[in-house]
Amino acid sequence: MEELQISEIEATFTALVNQWRKETCGISSIHQMSMHPAYQQIIGMGKPVIPLLLKELEKKSGHWFWALKSISREDPVPQEYRGKVKEMTKAWLEWGKQRGYRW
Template identity: 75%
Template structure:
């Protein structure tokens, strides 16, 4: 599963480089396949978020059906990342 995720994440990054639209990036087939991998992929998404940041918020929200980001931090990547990483720790995810 991890190797599939790594391959899809690389494909997604390579093919969406230069795209600024979150909607376009999130609708990319590789990103959608990552979401389709389900809950087991959450630790890998959190690891990617911690190491490389990136736009994994949509995937995390879609898979978990939660959004730990307070409204005042929407659009602040640093704070959004912090909120998701804390969410993961509180739920016992290890990455």
């Protein structure tokens, strides 16, 4: 039963990510991208999607920092790394590993 729930969560997550990427591909505003309904639905899925977000961040980057911060209520990115995607990605991936997330 638990495996079924995980695959349903992954399927929903993947569908929302694909919708979000397709519908925001021409948008440069991070605010607009993160306010997109599909992005908001991903945030609404809560903690079960944290490993999926970390996996997306690792393989495709993307703007998942806002979602991770909203869901986890943490922000591991030091002030000097703000706006530097590579460093922000590294900080979030390290945060995930420290908390035992696997992706």
